[in-house]
Amino acid sequence: MKRFPDASSYWMQTVEMPAFRSLAAPTQADVIVIGAGIAGLSTAWELSRAGCHVIVLEAGRIAAGVTGHTTGKVTALHTSIYSRLRSQHGEEAAGLYATSQSAALHHLLEVAAELDVDCELERRPAFTYCEDPEGVQALRTEAQAARQAGLSADFVTATGLPYPVAGAVRVDGQAQFHPLKYLRALADDLTARGGQIYEGTRVTELDEGEPCRLTTESGETVTARHVVVATHHPVFDHALLSTRLTQHRDLVIAGPIPAGLDPAGMYITSEDGKRSVRTAPGPDGERLLIVTGEAFTPGAGEDTEARYARLQSWAEQRFPSFKATHRWAAQDNSATDTIPLIGPMRPGNQNVYTATGFAGWGMTGGVLAGRLLASLITAAPRPAWAEFYDPRRLGSAARTAPAFLKAQWDTGKHFVKGRLDSLGDGTNGPCAALRPGEGTVVRAHGRPCAVHRDEQGELHAVSAVCTHLGCIVAFNNAERTWECPCHGSRFALDGEVLQGPALHPLEQQDTDGL
Template sequence: MTEKQHVSGSYWLQTAPGGADRPVLEDDLAVDVAVIGAGVAGLSTAWELARAGRSVAVLEAGRVAAGVTGHTTAKVTALHTLIYDKLRRTRGAEGARLYARSQSEAIEHAAGIVAELGVDCDWETRSAYTYVVDPGRADELRAEAAAAKEAGLPASFVTETGLPFPVAGAVRVTGQAQFHPRKYLLALAEDLEARGGRIFEHTTVQGLHEGTPCRVSAGTGATVTARDVVVATHYPVFDRALLFARLSPRRELVVAGRIEGERDPDGMYITPDEGTRSVRTAPLDGDSGDRLLIVTGEHFTPGTGDARERFDRLSAWAGEHFPGVDLTYAWATQDIDPTDTVPMVGPMHPGARHTYVASGFGGWGMSGGMMAGRLLAAQITGEECAWSGLYDPRRLLTAVREAPAFLKTQAEVARHFVGDRLRPTPPVDALPPGEGAVVRVGGERLAVYRDDAGALHAVSARCTHLGCLVGFNAAERAWECPCHGSRFGTDGHVVQGPATKPLEQRDI
């Protein structure tokens, strides 16, 4: 990575810092609904419920819209790479239509919210494209375009795009959108509070008691009593239905920089090739007409490989295809993939009566989170929703639809859980400044980081979620769990769940 490419914060966070912190939950509270997580799914759900007259409390371990949602590429589209041909085969034509309808209506609903609240969030209508450069994959794109059109989207197969390089074919869906996610969600949070909703930041939830009513316990010792509870923490912090076995974490990198307005490719693009490449632009402040080019890709399992090399590859690709762009931003995001492609939104487990979950958006959390907010609000208020069954987390595992991906996911978790404990470790003395590694000290594996001044910092290498060993991400200077995606700072504090407790400190 070049010196200018840093990962200290995303463009969205830097251009919408969010003002003063909201309070920490310190006193017991009683509400109709407790929502855990203040990303797009959690805030969308809370806002819909407050508008329906429910009293709502949102509990966020960090800051509003500063986690995964604050690091997204912020495409608001129903075209999710290559999904409709697969859905047509695995869920039938009706399942594909329900998926397209639910995502499209979520986008329309969000556009209505922007207009209703007068939100200045750079909302722009754009066409979305899934493209390939390999002629051998063109028929795959033709099938996807036909399936998406059959599902009800304004889709077509094209061979010309606004990209500055030729493509073998692309699926184009018109009338999609892109926006500044943090500006949108901060406005949603303010309106939620104006409607009587409560938002608590820096409040980690550590316990959930299901009952009538439910009780949510925070790390501060305070308890929220609620009739209904929604777990919208990206990766569920509670697993009452073995959802962990059906979800896998995936990390992706983002680089961005200024581009002249006349070079704007005028669309949102993604290809499944080359470890995924995604391209879009965003408006920049000022009268120059320049825009921010945003390039995403290089997906990988958290805690594995060298993220710096991946940043270099992504930057090189951006420089090759958009020469002269000065890449001044670099950050990373994390996605959760369900084993059967469809997100899990609804009752948490077969016996759940008042607990709900939203997870597994597979990289499409903007439209998915907006959809989840409407779906969960409908279920909690007793309204009918045509696509409840499609997204139901209690859906059964089927050999045809999900078993191969399920087995692959579990094999990967087992490989890390066992194999990482057998891997030889480097000596502590060989660790250079700014680097970290899992080392064996006195029969225990420790996660050891040497800071730029040369001082060593050691914590247990055992993830506090389910016990896998963490790996070091040198580009972001973080410990990451390859099994379920928990992330920790070099001092062991939780950066991202599902872990809720820090890595234990060790002396070295």
């Protein structure tokens, strides 16, 4: 397969985001937002518009994490969620989900119009489909559940796809957009209102006192009445939310197709390890086809390059004129009870909030989180679904217990397996067998080491023990990263943190004797 640029989504290549300096002195604000993806920036913008002094602290660049690698769909149709919600939590829960997600979609449209931003916003129908006739009844059930929840959903057998489907759920009036162009406008308006954004500022400590006190990696302190942890997976997890979250990573490829072959919609199926299809405006009157799929657990040690090859083969078979010109990957987490976690992080504390567990639908969820958290922090009228998303909920614990227990079993299994594998010569083979560009985990100097051979043939080593909770990382051969299978932390080859919840880099190790 063609070697693509590393970690460069189409969105990040086609917009220049504003740059902000790092925090270099102690400061204070009404609200500190940790994380500058769509959830963090939406929350900060809503709070600033309500008159709060807001500071956003981002460890890297704004919108360059999960948000910068999304597919940019804004819809209330989330695969087959309504039949699942109805089964696990009842019809009222499904209705609250549909109402809140639809409200988020319409709010994004209103904000884009208010800021007069050209973010390639297009209204499109959304489809959940299947090619296998055995999946038809489940989709009929989903269409009915979505209608009862309040969506204008229909079961159909005809779509705009260039290949036949056995059936699909269709909801009209949904949207797709360029997420970074939208967030650039949000960031510009936020700073114009007096909000402050600091990049390259990783928060390493959080004291939930009165006021809250945060400490950055460089030792600076920030105080605020309220703190919002909007870091995808909560980097501060005093409520053990990680036990209620599962991680998955999806691969994305994109390339131009003639405008006449545009399927004119947003499509997703759970078949073949998930496949998602949409288009975006491309150069010279063409459309950019964006295909997502091959969901996997980060750090599971699977052959990611082979997954890319399967995804590209699938796309070329169904869209014969398609040739991928871009590729990237997106990481998401899901709540074990299906419902995102948005609100106060834990019982007994009304000053620290979080937004997580969007299950791959973070564009809608991030906008929803911004409005909801702003209403909670400013004591504005709360939407009817505030309690529905509250992380402190207990709800249908018995009915969702199997998913919760499976998540704990999987985490424990990864922890034990990683420790056992690292006792041998290596999880992927001994160091001597490594070719340029490859990596493995071996037992060296009495501890697990993550070893990589660079393109010049030189070995480099870091600790293979994730600095979050001590699981053993594995090598991603497509993205050339170290990934933790327990909670999804990702590290660069030199050990630097790429994605939390880990806050600290992997320790450097000596390569002598490897």
